[in-house]
Amino acid sequence: MRKWLWVMVFTVLPALHGAWADSPAPNPNDAAGALVSDMSPAMADRFRHLTLQLRCLVCQNESLFDSPSDFAADMRREIKNMMVNKGMTDKQITDFLVARYGDFILFNPPLQSNTLMLWFGPFILVMIGAATLLIYIRRRRRAPAESELTAAQQQQVKALLNDRGGENKA
């Protein structure tokens, strides 16, 4: 049973972390604030959620939502247009962007043949590590317990301990 507790610690907690990592509510001073101001709250929320998952290609790891760059501003305008005027779904919008800019625009790498190692590599490594640890522990358990001291050896130990005790007292 205790084994499963550890499995939980290593799988469920990191998954929960994703939920905490969401960013705060839109701020009118944000780069995207002005664009969102005339949207319905639900639409604004959708817009924020979507643009937070898209990478600004010209900046270092900033989302299209956060980036003040010209490119991101254009993309936000285009995404708003697709969302509000063309009524496209999030999936259609991301497909549109991936077709032009590639998977690199997505912060979340899609699960496909060239990302299998990325998705499962860490789990495989953890499993190899856990297996090694298990085998190691099992082997140690099976190994013969340390042999008892013979009567003569015990005498010797006692003598040594007494001797030291005596020294300390003296």
Place this chain on the structure above:
Amino acid sequence: MKLKYLLPLAVFVVIAIFLGVGLERDPRLVPSPLINKPAPSFSLSTLADPRRVMTRNDMLGKVWLFNVWASWCVSCREEHPLLVALSKADIVPIYGLNYKDNRKDAQQWLDNWGNPYVQVATDMDGKVGIDYGVYGVPETYVIDKKGIIRYKQIGPLTTDILKNKIIPMVRELQG
């Protein structure tokens, strides 16, 4: 038996190599998803004459370079002499996409530094740029006779890229 102790080292070396190679790779350099796809169609007025319209289909039947540039773009200045030289060599026609610029500045820029383009389409609002997946000007596309994108250069062209990649590719596509 000693080999057992080398195992962690071996695992470490394998992981280190993977991570090291990963560090060296620039994720921006992943090939554009537009490679081997038809070049997106467009219909834009030309820089030389606002009343004239240039479309993608005008160039069908020939191999051409599509160079995205702007007068505000610093690296465009850097690659410009190469484009001028290439146009003089008469190997492949170069068409321009003037990206998010204004006519006056763009025309002035060409007057100052030379005009390597057969024609320049003006994409003032950058809409066509989005269709072509433009995010860092300059960008250059090699488009074949059927209008298929065969190569995309992100960032300025260099002599090396031109000599070893683009020109051989153009020659091959021209058949």
